[in-house]
Amino acid sequence: MADIGEKLRSAREAKGLSIEDIEKATKIQSRYLVAIENDEFDKLPGDFYVRAFIRQYAQIVGLDGKELLSEFHQDVPESKPDEYVENSIDNKSEEVRETTDNKKNLWKNYLPKIAIGLGVIIVILVVYVLYARLSSNNQNNTAENSNVSVSSQTSSKKTKPAVKKSSVKISELSDNEFRVTGLKNNRRLVLKSGDQTVTASISINGNTQWQQTLMANQKQTVTIPSDAERVVITLSNDDGTSVTVGGKKVPYTSNGSYRSLTLLIGAAKRTQSSNSSTNNETTSSSATGQNNNVQSSRVSQSQSQSSRVQSSTQGRSEEQRSAQSSSQQQSTQQSSTTNTENNNR
Numbered sequence: 001m002a003d004i005g006e007k008l009r010s011a012r013e014a015k016g017l018s019i020e021d022i023e024k025a026t027k028i029q030s031r032y033l034v035a036i037e038n039d040e041f042d043k044l045p046g047d048f049y050v051r052a053f054i055r056q057y058a059q060i061v062g063l064d065g066k067e068l069l070s071e072f073h074q075d076v077p078e079s080k081p082d083e084y085v086e087n088s089i090d091n092k093s094e095e096v097r098e099t100t101d102n103k104k105n106l107w108k109n110y111l112p113k114i115a116i117g118l119g120v121i122i123v124i125l126v127v128y129v130l131y132a133r134l135s136s137n138n139q140n141n142t143a144e145n146s147n148v149s150v151s152s153q154t155s156s157k158k159t160k161p162a163v164k165k166s167s168v169k170i171s172e173l174s175d176n177e178f179r180v181t182g183l184k185n186n187r188r189l190v191l192k193s194g195d196q197t198v199t200a201s202i203s204i205n206g207n208t209q210w211q212q213t214l215m216a217n218q219k220q221t222v223t224i225p226s227d228a229e230r231v232v233i234t235l236s237n238d239d240g241t242s243v244t245v246g247g248k249k250v251p252y253t254s255n256g257s258y259r260s261l262t263l264l265i266g267a268a269k270r271t272q273s274s275n276s277s278t279n280n281e282t283t284s285s286s287a288t289g290q291n292n293n294v295q296s297s298r299v300s301q302s303q304s305q306s307s308r309v310q311s312s313t314q315g316r317s318e319e320q321r322s323a324q325s326s327s328q329q330q331s332t333q334q335s336s337t338t339n340t341e342n343n344n345r
Contacts, residue, residue: 004054004072005037011061026056033057039075047077168246173270177262178250186246187224191233193217194240194254203232229268233261 012022023030032053035043041050054076055065069076167182191200193214201211202222210222224231224245235241238259243250245263252261264270 003039004068004075005039007068007072008054008057008061008063009037011058011063015061017061022057022060025060026053028053028056041077050077166247168248170245170248170250172251173264176252176260177264177270178252179264179268180245180248181266183224183246183265187226188246189222189224189231189233190244191220191222192242192244193219194242196237196239198238198241199236200241201234204228205230224265228265231263231265233263235259235261 012018019030019033022028022033026033032044032049035041036050036053036057041047044050044053051069054069058065058068166186167184168186169181171179171181173179189202191202191214193200193216195216197213197215199213200220202209202220204222204224205228210220212220214220233243236258237256238252238254239256241254243252243261250261250263252259
């Protein structure tokens with residue numbers, strides 16, 4: 001007569017199931033299932049689990065667990081807490097199945113919504129990829145066009161280096177007075193003469209830094225120190241001259257005569273002394289010019305007088321020479337007359 005283990009094995013094989021299939025369905029370890037088929041109940045964790053595992057096994061292979069246990073009750077060890085086993089194992093397995101079925105039903109209910117959401121996401125991704133490609137193609141086309149235009153321009157004309165804008169600002173306070181702001185690293189003052197020779201000088205804070213005569217179209221560069229507040233530039237003739245500070249041209253209008261320019265650096269204050277000193281410089285320079293003119297006229301007068309004296313002296317010497325020659329002629333005539341008289345005697 002077949003035992004309970006052999007009957008369970010036959011039912012499993014009849015359904016084409018393996019031990020692994022039963023293990024997945026019942027969550028019972030395969031070694032316990034093999035022990036049940038071999039009637040090795042002592043390998044199970046206890047009598048309590050023997051009857052529970054047999055019922056689960058029988059239910060999976062299509063047998064009635066209770067009838068099977070009652071039929072082979074002599075071979076299966078007895079356990080008192082049958083009701084507990086029924087309530088804990090069988091009922092829980094049914095609750096598990098119901099919960100699993102409910103989850104499956106929930107999954108089926110949410111599946112259309114999930115599919116719709118995925119479809120929307122896929123459509124958005126496709127639109128984004130197409131837009132990105134179109135924009136990249138447009139950018140590449142514009143870049144190629146710009147490269148072509150730039151290359152054509154560079155082939156026809158040489159590229160000019162970028163010119164940095166000067167931060168220097170020059171504001172006019174009067175005809176001969178200007179304020180210079182924004183001087184930083186470039187603190188060079190460049191004085192350039194025009195088509196004529198110019199005598200010029202540059203003084204900083206009342207001290208003369210440079211004084212010289214510039215030939216036509218000649219330049220002179222002076223670096224303005226960081227503590228400079230007042231720069232005075234004097235020109236004997238401002239015709240065609242130019243003054244630049246930090247690369248910025250001083251906007252004065254040439255009048256073809258003497259000029260004194262005052263540059264106030266930064267927030268330097270205007271003082272009356274500077275104006276009076278400028279006027280004094282103008283007066284002194286004009287006086288110097290007048291003195292030079294007087295001296296030149298005096299020199300010309302002295303030269304004319306000396307030439308007159310020389311001409312008069314030369315005339316007197318010629319008169320003396322003519323007088324001497326006449327006297328010599330008279331003496332010669334007297335001597336010849338005396339000799340003639342002596343001979344007659």
